[in-house]
Amino acid sequence: MTDNILDIGSLKKSFGGLVVIDDVSFAVTKASKTALIGPNGAGKTTIFNLLSGVYDVDSGSIVLDGVDITRTEAHDRVLSGLSRSFQNIRLMPHLSTVENVMLGQQATSRGWRDMIYPLGILPKNRWRDEAEAALADAGIGTYPGEVVANLPYGIQKRIEVVRAMVAKPKLLLLDEPAAGLNRVETDQLHQLLDRVHQGGVTLLVVEHDMHFVRSLCDHVVVLNFGEKIFEGPPDLVQKDPEVLKAYLGADDDKEDVANAS
Amino acid sequence: MSGYLEAQLIILCLSTIYAYGIFIPAASGQLNLGAAGFITLGAYASAWFNSMDGLGLSATVSVILAMIFTGIVSFLISFPILRTKGVYMVLATFAFAEVVSGFVINFEFLGAAAGMPVDSHASILVVAPITLAVMIFSFYFMSTRFGLALRSIHDDENVATLFGIKVRTAKVIAFTVGAMIVSLGGSLYGLHFNYIEAQTFNVLLSIFILLYVLMGGTQTAWGPLIGAAFFTIVPEGLREIAEMLGWHWLAEGRFILFGAFIVILMVIRPEGIMTRTLQERIAGNLRNKNNAVTSEQPEGGR
Numbered sequence: 001m002t003d004n005i006l007d008i009g010s011l012k013k014s015f016g017g018l019v020v021i022d023d024v025s026f027a028v029t030k031a032s033k034t035a036l037i038g039p040n041g042a043g044k045t046t047i048f049n050l051l052s053g054v055y056d057v058d059s060g061s062i063v064l065d066g067v068d069i070t071r072t073e074a075h076d077r078v079l080s081g082l083s084r085s086f087q088n089i090r091l092m093p094h095l096s097t098v099e100n101v102m103l104g105q106q107a108t109s110r111g112w113r114d115m116i117y118p119l120g121i122l123p124k125n126r127w128r129d130e131a132e133a134a135l136a137d138a139g140i141g142t143y144p145g146e147v148v149a150n151l152p153y154g155i156q157k158r159i160e161v162v163r164a165m166v167a168k169p170k171l172l173l174l175d176e177p178a179a180g181l182n183r184v185e186t187d188q189l190h191q192l193l194d195r196v197h198q199g200g201v202t203l204l205v206v207e208h209d210m211h212f213v214r215s216l217c218d219h220v221v222v223l224n225f226g227e228k229i230f231e232g233p234p235d236l237v238q239k240d241p242e243v244l245k246a247y248l249g250a251d252d253d254k255e256d257v258a259n260a261s
Numbered sequence: 262m263s264g265y266l267e268a269q270l271i272i273l274c275l276s277t278i279y280a281y282g283i284f285i286p287a288a289s290g291q292l293n294l295g296a297a298g299f300i301t302l303g304a305y306a307s308a309w310f311n312s313m314d315g316l317g318l319s320a321t322v323s324v325i326l327a328m329i330f331t332g333i334v335s336f337l338i339s340f341p342i343l344r345t346k347g348v349y350m351v352l353a354t355f356a357f358a359e360v361v362s363g364f365v366i367n368f369e370f371l372g373a374a375a376g377m378p379v380d381s382h383a384s385i386l387v388v389a390p391i392t393l394a395v396m397i398f399s400f401y402f403m404s405t406r407f408g409l410a411l412r413s414i415h416d417d418e419n420v421a422t423l424f425g426i427k428v429r430t431a432k433v434i435a436f437t438v439g440a441m442i443v444s445l446g447g448s449l450y451g452l453h454f455n456y457i458e459a460q461t462f463n464v465l466l467s468i469f470i471l472l473y474v475l476m477g478g479t480q481t482a483w484g485p486l487i488g489a490a491f492f493t494i495v496p497e498g499l500r501e502i503a504e505m506l507g508w509h510w511l512a513e514g515r516f517i518l519f520g521a522f523i524v525i526l527m528v529i530r531p532e533g534i535m536t537r538t539l540q541e542r543i544a545g546n547l548r549n550k551n552n553a554v555t556s557e558q559p560e561g562g563r
């Protein structure tokens with residue numbers, strides 16, 4: 001049909017009179033690595049919340065791989081092929097690392113037989129093996145049994161990504177996956193996302209780190225105050241006067257765009 | 262086996278079964294103060310199915326039918342009850358138990374306030390293996406993907422939804438399965454003591470059962486066993502010790518001591534005696550794999 005994995009049409013959302021997303025339309029091309037950037041409070045996380053079904057849209061449409069999911073229930077969207085990570089870590093604090101990842105596999109389980117399979121007791125089974133392999137692949141394979149709440153931030157942040165990854169989505173939404181990671185961790189994340197992408201997954205990434213965006217992504221969408229102000233290749237973003245103005249006007253993020261060339 | 266020991270063991274077994282029935286929904290964050298209601302349903306339904314004045318069925322069939330009956334009732338009431346959360350769910354389940362008790366007391370064919378005799382008998386040799394079976398079932402149940410879903414719902418319902426879990430459905434199933442287990446315990450109570458009275462199944466019993474579960478810890482399937490064992494053995498043990506030493510003040514005042522102990526426990530282990538972290542530590546030590554894991558605090562979100 002189209003080459004787009006995601007088509008967002010005239011999306012609108014307001015919270016009690018405050019318009020947060022104002023008529024935003026853009027598309028994500030299949031097999032692309034698209035970045036969604038913008039100053040703090042631009043509405044990036046809200047877009048993710050609308051896509052994943054945390055909030056209902058006020059108006060507009062969301063089409064995922066040719067299927068309209070605008071009104072699809074939140075628990076069914078992951079089955080349609082969309083999974084996400086969270087800007088503020090939302091792991092299950094009382095589950096172990098590998099259990100958190102096994103939660104991500106929920107979307108790939110089929111029927112009641114999978115639901116009553118005792119994956120927690122059997123030391124070796126296909127779910128656990130797959131989850132441990134995914135963790136090892138992300139460079140955090142040493143903590144499978146550890147309760148997540150006891151792990152350092154950088155590890156938790158990457159478990160978020162792995163959990164979303166093992167849901168086997170067509171489109172992976174990552175909300176600031178590199179925030180708070182050190183150099184080595186960021187590089188590991190970069191390589192992991194490249195591998196995921198090579199596996200056929202389209203990426204839509206919210207990220208403040210412009211080095212990261214430029215080296216990872218092939219397409220950039222810029223939001224400011226709930227409106228799309230730019231869309232194009234990474235090289236042109238930092239030359240766009242509107243974008244520069246948006247970033248220089250905002251107090252928090254002056255540095256991001258300007259420093260990244 | 263001495264009569265005293267058998268009596269204590271029966272209480273431990275029944276408490277353990279009740280606790281597992283309340284634990285399963287509690288694992289998904291539900292606070293159920295309706296145990297007495299499900300016990301009443303199980304005890305009275307099985308007694309009536311078993312009674313010659315009722316259906317005259319065998320004890321086994323009666324207990325199973327009583328579980329199914331309780332399952333249907335709890336499935337139906339779970340819809341209004343699960344609209345509530347936290348302390349409101351505590352109140353809703355409490356109210357449900359009161360309604361059940363009110364019903365029974367007003368039914369002549371159930372013996373009304375005078376209670377009802379139970380024909381068949383179940384000794385400790387029946388009750389203990391069933392208790393073990395309930396434990397094994399609960400461990401299995403919590404180890405499944407469904408159990409993982411319940412624990413995820415406990416931690417973060419919204420995120421669980423986004424990963425494809427039908428939260429409402431899972432909660433209804435947990436509530437119903439739990440109620441059926443409590444019902445089984447109620448049936449066994451009747452069969453063992455051969456007499457049931459609705460007044461025995463009161464809110465104090467519900468409170469104790471919920472206390473076993475919360476104090477034992479809701480994060481692992483060990484919790485209810487630890488809670489029930491602890492809370493049935495410690496007060497008795499205190500009494501034994503007090504009598505042995507001739508400390509009558511302790512024998513009489515042991516519940517004061519015990520109450521203070523509960524408060525202290527709540528302060529030092531608010532998530533229960535057995536937590537997921539503690540289980541992991543113990544398992545790690547057993548494996549003798551002291552890999553000195555970081556106990557560093559997470560820095561939290563920004």
Ligand SMILES: Nc1ncnc2c1ncn2[C@@H]1O[C@H](COP(=O)(O)OP(=O)(O)O)[C@@H](O)[C@H]1O
Pocket residue numbers: 015020038039040041042043044045046047
């Ligand atoms: N649930 C909500 N209720 C009210 N306001 C919200 C809610 N979620 C987001 N907002 C507001 O929407 C705006 C965009 O927020 P967000 O999407 O988190 O921005 P970004 O992720 O781009 O930093 C902010 O002004 C924020 O305060």
Ligand SMILES: [Mg+2]
Pocket residue numbers: 044045046087
């Ligand atoms: Mg955000």
